Amino acid sequence: MGAGTPQPGKAFRRPAFPGVVKVYFEAYGCTQNYGEARLMQEAIVSRGHGIAARPEDADANVLVTCTVIETTERKMLGRMRALAADGRKALDASRKRARGPTAPGMRALVQLACNGLNEILTVVESELRDPEARAEIEALIAANRRYAKAFDLPGFSPEGTFDETYALFKRVGCGLGRSRSYARALRDFWDYTQEPGQVEAAGLRMMRRELPHFKALIERIANELHCEPTAEAATKALKEKRGLRPNQILPFLHEVREPAQRVADRHVVAINPAYATEIIETPPYLANSTPSGAAFALDTLTDHSREIFLATTDERSASRPCPGELLNLLVHEEYGHCVHGSNSANKFAASPDLLSLIGSTFVCVSEGIAFQRELEFLPVLQEIAAGKLSGTDEDTFATSLERWGGIGRVAREYEFLAALWRIVRFLRVIGDARINSGKQDLVHFIEWAHRTTGLERATVYYQLFPAHQIIGPGYASTYAIIGERIRELQQDALKRGKSLRDFNAYASSIGWPPKSVFEAKLEAWVRSD
Numbered sequence: 001m002g003a004g005t006p007q008p009g010k011a012f013r014r015p016a017f018p019g020v021v022k023v024y025f026e027a028y029g030c031t032q033n034y035g036e037a038r039l040m041q042e043a044i045v046s047r048g049h050g051i052a053a054r055p056e057d058a059d060a061n062v063l064v065t066c067t068v069i070e071t072t073e074r075k076m077l078g079r080m081r082a083l084a085a086d087g088r089k090a091l092d093a094s095r096k097r098a099r100g101p102t103a104p105g106m107r108a109l110v111q112l113a114c115n116g117l118n119e120i121l122t123v124v125e126s127e128l129r130d131p132e133a134r135a136e137i138e139a140l141i142a143a144n145r146r147y148a149k150a151f152d153l154p155g156f157s158p159e160g161t162f163d164e165t166y167a168l169f170k171r172v173g174c175g176l177g178r179s180r181s182y183a184r185a186l187r188d189f190w191d192y193t194q195e196p197g198q199v200e201a202a203g204l205r206m207m208r209r210e211l212p213h214f215k216a217l218i219e220r221i222a223n224e225l226h227c228e229p230t231a232e233a234a235t236k237a238l239k240e241k242r243g244l245r246p247n248q249i250l251p252f253l254h255e256v257r258e259p260a261q262r263v264a265d266r267h268v269v270a271i272n273p274a275y276a277t278e279i280i281e282t283p284p285y286l287a288n289s290t291p292s293g294a295a296f297a298l299d300t301l302t303d304h305s306r307e308i309f310l311a312t313t314d315e316r317s318a319s320r321p322c323p324g325e326l327l328n329l330l331v332h333e334e335y336g337h338c339v340h341g342s343n344s345a346n347k348f349a350a351s352p353d354l355l356s357l358i359g360s361t362f363v364c365v366s367e368g369i370a371f372q373r374e375l376e377f378l379p380v381l382q383e384i385a386a387g388k389l390s391g392t393d394e395d396t397f398a399t400s401l402e403r404w405g406g407i408g409r410v411a412r413e414y415e416f417l418a419a420l421w422r423i424v425r426f427l428r429v430i431g432d433a434r435i436n437s438g439k440q441d442l443v444h445f446i447e448w449a450h451r452t453t454g455l456e457r458a459t460v461y462y463q464l465f466p467a468h469q470i471i472g473p474g475y476a477s478t479y480a481i482i483g484e485r486i487r488e489l490q491q492d493a494l495k496r497g498k499s500l501r502d503f504n505a506y507a508s509s510i511g512w513p514p515k516s517v518f519e520a521k522l523e524a525w526v527r528s529d
Contacts, residue, residue, distance in 0.1 A: 371422075
């Protein structure tokens with residue numbers, strides 16, 4: 001395990017935007033090790049980071065192996081020692097090269113990133129039995145701590161409460177120092193043609209369009225739950241009164257997923273016959289970075305591709321989700337991301353080229369698909385609940401939800417939570433544009449968002465700042481910006497007599513090309529005869 005952390009300026013000799021990490025993977029041994037390395041690569045790319053071609057170009061080096069054979073174990077321990085030593089030297093060198101003041105917001109992000117890296121290295125160190133390897137990892141941990149200290153923000157703690165963090169930012173500010181690089185990040189990382197002001201304006205339009213409906217849904221769900229008519233009170237009541245225990249989450253998903261898949265395939269998106277997805281409980285070491293769930297592709301370039309759907313059960317990250325929340329997660333991750341990966345790998349409704357199947361930051365187009373999928377599934381769910389849409393598949397789906405509160409109640413939960421997350425993602429667009437361009441600092445944006453939407457300040461903070469700014473500027477906006485363009489093209493396709501199911505099948509079969517290429521392909525399909 002080598003060194004890696006988001007770094008300000010020109011650390012690690014590459015002109016990266018702070019918060020984005022390049023990772024180099026080495027796999028040895030059996031095919032399972034190579035498969036797990038591929039899964040890890042997909043996970044890294046899906047979070048906006050990059051894959052390095054050489055260890056010297058990386059911020060972090062990951063060694064994937066096993067210790068069945070003693071000679072292999074000795075070789076891997078030697079390699080681990082060498083990578084740890086290289087990482088320690090790189091961290092110390094970049095720390096010494098740092099010049100000039102660093103914005104307080106960037107210092108906070110460095111502390112968060114270094115804290116996360118320290119947790120990983122501590123786990124590695126605790127599992128090692130070789131004294132020389134342990135010594136190198138301990139030295140790397142010390143170098144990581146020196147790096148964090150070099151960008152210290154007095155009073156800030158990664159484990160601090162929101163109130164403590166917010167009070168500090170009010171005193172010292174929370175600038176990121178990205179105003180000069182933000183427009184370039186939008187263009188070069190995420191393939192945006194829009195300028196920062198246009199991105200902000202798009203977020204405002206989407207939020208203003210849907211905010212009145214969201215507030216009406218708050219009133220309705222609050223009456224049903226007998227709680228205060230606020231989004232925070234409603235979500236708290238849902239968890240307290242209807243939330244599932246950790247040992248109920250996987251059973252719910254396993255019971256509902258096959259009936260839901262048949263309904264999604266029939267009404268929302270055509271799914272290829274070779275579709276294969278496994279639901280796996282999120283392992284403890286990923287729970288902090290995967291608060292609800294995630295989806296990854298495995299063996300994409302082979303003839304036996306499959307998808308992985310991670311479902312988090314750890315209450316520290318996934319606190320008692322209600323059935324409607326889990327159904328929303330299932331639709332987003334599996335019928336959004338996983339179907340996208342499987343349809344593309346199997347060239348179901350299109351023939352993506354090789355570059356469109358290789359992970360990069362352009363995988364963000366999948367965020368738009370999954371974001372829009374939540375909305376597409378809602379009217380189908382509501383019509384089944386109302387008895388307006390029936391059949392063998394629809395009835396089986398409704399039956400699968402009976403012991404979880406019934407389809408009517410689950411549909412109301414789903415509608416409220418889908419609307420809530422849409423507002424949150426619109427705020428990410430607006431906030432990302434404002435705080436990265438320097439138009440508004442984080443504190444003033446949080447106060448504006450709280451007044452405008454009624455969402456708690458802590459919710460806005462956690463959804464915008466540590467959750468997405470640590471990945472890098474621009475990523476927070478990809479869900480809604482790309483999803484909205486998909487929605488516009490869908491409407492155009494429907495007016496031209498094409499079906500939603502066919503449109504989504506094609507959109508989910510063209511891989512992960514750059515955003516502009518993805519949209520051009522969809523536009524051409526919509527206009528084709």
